[in-house]
Amino acid sequence: MEAQLQQLKEEVLQKIEASASVKELNDVRVAYLGKKGPITDLLKGMGKLPAEERPKMGALVNVVREEVTTVLEARMTLLQEQAINEQLEKESIDVTLPGRPIKTGNHHPLTRVVEEIEDLFISMGYEIAEGPEVEKDYYNFEALNLPKGHPARDMQDSFYISEDILLRTHTSPVQARTMEAKEGQPIKIICPGKVYRRDNDDATHSHQFTQIEGLVIGENIRMSDLKGTLSIFAKKMFGDDREIRLRPSFFPFTEPSVEMDISCFKCGGDGCNVCKKTGWIEILGAGMVHPNVLEMAGYDSKKLSGFAFGMGPERIAMLKYGVEDIRHFYTNDVRFLSQFHRTEV
Amino acid sequence: MLVSTKWLSEYVNTQGLDPKDLGEKITRAGIEVDAVIDRSHGMTNVVVGYVKEKVKHPEADKLNICQVDVGEETTQIICGAPNVEAGQKVIVARPGAVLPGGMKIKKAKLRGEESNGMICSLQELGIEGRLVSKAYADGIYVLPETAVPGESVLPLLGLDDVVLELGLTPNRSDALSMLGVAYEVGAILSEDMQYPEASYSESNEKASDYLNLKVEAMEENPMYIAKVVKNIQVKESPLWLQHRLMAAGVRPHNNVVDITNYVLMEYGQPLHAFDYDRLETKEIVVRLASEGEKIVTLDDQERTLKSNHLVITNGKEPIAIAGVMGGANSEVHNDTTTVVIESAYFASGSVRQTSKDHNLRSDASARFEKGVDPNRVILAAERAASLLAELAGGEVLAGSVMVDELDKTPAEVVVSPDFINNRLGMKISLEDMTSILTRLKFDYQAANGLLYIKAPTRRQDIKIEEDIIEEIARMYGYDEIPMTLPVEESKPGGLSSYQAKRRQVRAYLEGAGLYQAITYSLTSKEMSQKFALETAPVTELLMPMSEDRSILRQSLIPHLLEAVTYNTARQADTVALYEVGSVFLGETESGLPHEQEHLAAVISGKWLDHSWQGEKKAVDFFVLKGIVEGLMELLGLSKEVVFERTEVDGLHPGRTASIKLAGEEIGLIAQLHPSEQKTRDLKETYVLELNLAKVLNKEVEALYYAPVSKFPSISRDIALVVDSEKATGELQAIIHLSGGRLLKNVHLFDLYEGEKMEPGKKSVAFSLTYFDPERTLTDEEVVNAHNKVLKALAEKAGAELRG
CATH class of the missing domain: 1.20.1270 (Substrate Binding Domain Of Dnak; Chain:A; Domain 2)
Incomplete structure (x- = not known):
């Protein structure tokens, strides 16, 4: 066994x-x-x-x-x-095969620029004000110290609907409306929106474009406050080492008026094709709110003062992203739009 | 404004300053220098030549062989200009010269004959054709006899000069003159001024013996002065005067016209010269035109006048449109011997209107429109008389005829230095402020802690305290302003609820695969109301630039479709776009149209495209509907939204739904009508438009958490047979209504229509979920609830359970 x-x-x-x-x-x-x-x-x-x-x-x-x-x-x-x-x-699989694409769209580049600006100013205590695109001559011109017959009206050839109504030529009427509504109270707003001018569309002109403006009114608002605010804006939008300079200019609704240049973000100021060899790039117009504008809206210009600034998101987007033709913003070519998908550096 | 730096240096010392640096200083102080133009263009080897001899080229009819004395030698040059003659002093570009167009001059042979250089026209030296006087417009330029062969022509022609091109803002019309620019530069550089002189000996005869003056429109013309100069000889102006005009962008004509233009450029005061004898009446009457009155202007155009146009007349008929352009009937000719020089103050509004009505802009009207310096009206007339005496051999009659009710008092501004510093956020000392005012040549007094300032009349932009602030700041330097932030009560900023929701809507749509588009608000009549959710009277432009951009839109869809067509034509196989923008409807009480913010979307092409896995799917109605449903979910509105079949022009009649929110129509979703697709060359394309304002303004309940239950839910599937036309939405609504509080969810999971069904019937399958958050449901409770649902479906929709 x-x-x-x-x-x-x-x-x-x-x-x-x-x-x-x-x-x-x-x-x-x-x-x-x-x-x-x-x-x-x-x-x-x-x-x-x-x-x-x-x-x-x-x-x-x-x-x-x-x-x-x-x-x-x-x-x-x-x-x-x-x-x-x-x-x-x-x-086992071929891991180099492409993944299933998640199809997403993205902001229009102008919205991207506008929201970036909005968010910066919101962080500094601003609110966003909006107003009608079809506007009264009064708010678009008269309340902004541009009475009928003012020579500066020539600067803005406008689309009129009737003698007193037109497509707004800038977003400044929103400022006038806000001042009127606030009845003498302090203001801190950013006004983005579409505006219209009687221009033939070409590489640098568009009959419809966007603007974004800021307005601050309060006791003892100084020109140095404007300069400090604009400097923060320039650094945030174009890089921490940007310098700004102000040049005297003229707008009927501000006095003094300035244009702001930033040191060229491409060459740092040495001179290149972006800054046309000057080292500086013109970015926006600004100034201290004209006393006539304050008074017309019921503010005492001896007690209160303010500053305002305005710029074109198209121009900023063109500079920032190297876009050469303003018409790209309104053609809505997907090959253009889809390039504004990624985050910034 | 073109400013010759050489000419400028006659009034203010700019020595040792590179024109580029000068330009930079002017820009930083407030007048933008758009360009710094070197008139020499770096030319060398361009000299005076003397044409000793001219013979015809034996081989070419149009060419001449010239022997030219160029100083160090006499050389042969072939010249094709029709006006070249022996005995002329001419411009010679010698071999080695590079002309502004880039042309390099070399020794050459023209049809066998040697040519050692080129005899030049002014255009070839870089002067614009429109500035070359008519005599030399089509040929070479002939220099005065005094020119010395061999010497450079650049100083002779004023080309050894740099011109600053100023981009003037409307407020700085004071810089529309050489003197105005000199004041500015003097202030910037702290340099004193040299003023132009007017000195001449007066004739025994009096101007008033020759001329009567009457002004009948004092408001439009508060000041008019006329001087009479006789025995003048009309001829070419001296070269220095011609090249100064050309540098300023003005074409030389003859000495009389050139002098009026010269003084215009120098003082910014427009002048006009009438031929005294052609006046015929010895009278000047300034008045408003009568409606329909006619005048032929200097450009030989007949112009019809309106009753608000100011005219200069000879007492009978117009001889000039005041401040805009002279008349042909009183023009200075070569045989003119006596001229009337007009210097006047025409009101800016009047000139602007007249110039606009005639679409006629001149150097004169540009200055009147912006307002000239009241204190230069007489000065300019005197300066012109002096130049006529000097350069045209004229005899200036004693005195002048004048009407003057013009207020010439300077604007007074009282401002405190503290106010200036407070507004600027600076601490500029009183001494620095007064020193700046001195440099600007503003009269001032400092007393009682205030500055009493009289602004010079040339600076009509200085009226209020803030204007003084600007003057002080720009001269002190904007770089000196410190950087601060507003000192104020700290308040949070932020988006309104509407604005925040709108951003979330954008983010959602982009997450769903749509790109944001921005299209034009202006459209054509045809497209303005197409596909519109709601129509109302349109808002139309008074003066559109084209029919395509003449009316404000009432729907966003047409322009989005244009974008789809554009992309499809460029091989995009999928286009998915959305836009948020306003439509413009009717008229509100204020007279403005009602602006309503809408959201529109279009999708066309493929939705799923996983090429290597072979999964492809074209977009369809339900892709877009799913996006809308998700959007409503996001906004907490899904329970109040229903879709109903409807028909809209241009949309597929069987595939169009109106979207209702709490019973109110707020949008539509549809396939584009196949015939519309065809005309636009599109594949199946789906469109959506929503009244975004209504959607975002709809009140929603606060977001409140529902406890997550520990108890299980129970599902029951039902397959129903119903008539084919029965809308599944209706079945779903019946289920919801009849299911009672335990029914939590209804999910449609199958739809069948075809061979296995009786004709005219379809099968619809739902999965119903019952649930009680408090406890586990019993079978009996579920059966009870479920039976109620089945009963209701049978009664209200004739639905049978599928066997």
Whole structure:
């Protein structure tokens, strides 16, 4: 019987060794170690043995069974590992294939510029004011110290609807309306919006374009406050090392009036094609609110003062992103629009 | 304004200052120098030549062989100009010269004959054709006999000069004259001024013996002075005067006209010269024209006058349009011997209107329109008389005829130095302020802590304290202003709720794959109301530039479609755009149109495009509808929104829905009509327009958290058979209404119509979710609720459960 057991052991070990898959090995387990397997049979057959041999034989069978089980489990682990590896191999993909695109659109570049400016000024306590695009001559001109017949009206050839109504030529009427509504109270606003002028569309002119203006009115608002505010704006929009300079200019609604240049962000002031070799780029117009404008809106110009500034998001976008033709902003070519997707440096 | 720096240096010392640096200083002080123009263009080897001999070229009819004395030698030059003659002093570009156009002069052979240089016209030296006097417009320029062969022509022609081009703002009309610019430069450089002189000996005869003056329109013409100069000889002006005019952008004519133009440029005071004998009446009457009266102006145009146009007459008929242009009938000719010089103050508004009505802008009208210096009217007349005596041999009659009711008192401004410093945020000392006023040549007195300033009449822009602030600041230097921020009560800034929501709408749409477009508000009559949600009387321009941009839009869709067509024509296979913008409807009480902010979107082409995985899907109605539903979800409005079939011109009649919010129509969504698609060369294209203002202004409940339940929900699927025409939205509404409080969600998951169905029927499958946040539902409760739903569906929609 011992010899029989030894032979059986050899046989099982051979079968274990020969099993190539988890399934085969499981079959071997069931065939030899299962309830109906030869080892169990041997144990069952022990009853026929003399009583004194039974313990010895029982122990022997158990040893063999344990030995076989250990080998089998080792083999099982190995085969399982192999199986997993095969599966992983089969599931491998070409990771260089393109991903499923998430199609998203983006802001128009002008909106991008406008929102950037809005957010900067909101952080400094400004609110956003808006007004109608079809405007009364009064708010567009007269309330801004441009009475009928004023020579500066020639500067802005306008689209009139009637003698007293026109498409606004700038966003300044929003300032006039806000002042009127605030009835002498301090103001801190940014006014973005569409404006219209009677220009033929070409690379640098557009009959419709956008403007964004700022207005601050309060007690003892000084020109130095304007300069400090504009400097923050220039650094935020065009880089921390930007310097600004103010040049005297003329607008009917401000006195004194200035134009603001920034040091060229491309060459840093040495002179290049962006700044036309001057080292400076003209960015916006500004000034101290003209006392006539304040008085017309019911503000006491001796007690309160203010500053205003205005700029063209088109010009800023053209400078910032190197856009050469203003018409690109209104053609809505997807190849143009989609370039304004990414975040800025 | 073109300012010759050489001419300028006659009034103010600019020595040792490079014209570029001068330009920079002027710009920084407030008058922008747009360009610094070197009139020499770096030319060398351009000298005076004397044409000793001229013979015809044997081989070419139009060419002449000239022997030219160029100082160091006599050399042969071939010249094709029709006006070249022996005995002339001419401009010779010698071999090695480079002319402004880039032309390099070399020795050459022309049809076998040697040519050692070129005899030049003024144009070839870089002078604009419009500035060359008519005599030399089509040929070479002939220099005066006094020119010395071999010497450079540049100083002779005033080309050794740099011109500053000033970009003047409307307030600085004082700088529309050489003297005005000299004042400015003098103030900037702290230099004193040299004033032009007017000195001549008067004749025994009196101007008043020759001429009567009457002004009948004092408001339009408060001051008029006329001087009479006789025995003049009309001829070419001396070269220095001609080249100064050319440098200033004025074409020389003859000495009389040139002198009036010269004084105009010098003083900024327009003058006019009449031929005294051609006046015929010995009388000048200034009056308003009678309606329909006619005059032929110097440019030979007949012009019809209106009753608000001021004219100069000889008592019978107009001889000039005041301040705008002279008449042909009284023009100075070569045979003129006696001239009347007019110097006047014409009111700016009157000149502006007249000049606008006749579309006639002149150097004179430009200055009158902006207002001339009342104190220069006489000075200019005297200066012109003096030059006529000097350069035209004229005899100036004693005195002048004059009408003068012009107020010449300077504007007075009282301002405190503290006010100036407070407004600027600076601490400029009183001494620095008064020193600046002195440099500007403003009269002032400092007393009682105040500055009493009399602004010179040439500076009509100085009227109020703030004007003085600007003068002080710009001369002190804007670079000196410190940088501060407003000192005030700190208040938070921010977006209004509407503005914040609008930004979220944009972000949502962009996340959904749409690009933001901006299109024009002005459109054509045809497109103004197309696809409009709502129409009202249109807002039309009085004077459009084109029919395509003549009316304000009432729908955003047409221009978005244009953008789709544009992109599709450029191989874009998918176009998805949205726009937020106003439409303009009718008229409100204020007279302005009602401006309503709308949102529109268009999508065309593919929606899914995963090329290598083979998944492709064209856009359809439900892609866009899904975007709208998501938007309403975002805004917390989805429960109040319904879509209803409707029909709109230009849209697919079977694929158009009106969008209603709480029963009110606020938008539409549709496929573009196939015939519209065809005319625009588009694939299936879907459009959306929403009244964004209504949507964003709709009040919504506050966002409040609903506890997340620990209890499970139970789902029941139903497949219904209904008539094909039955709207699924209606079924869904019935389910919602009948499901009771336990029914939490209804989801349509299948729709079938086809072979397996009876004709005229379709199968619709919903998944219903029942749920109680407080406890686990019993089967019985669900069955009860579900049965109510089935009953209602059967009764209200004739729906049967599919077997």
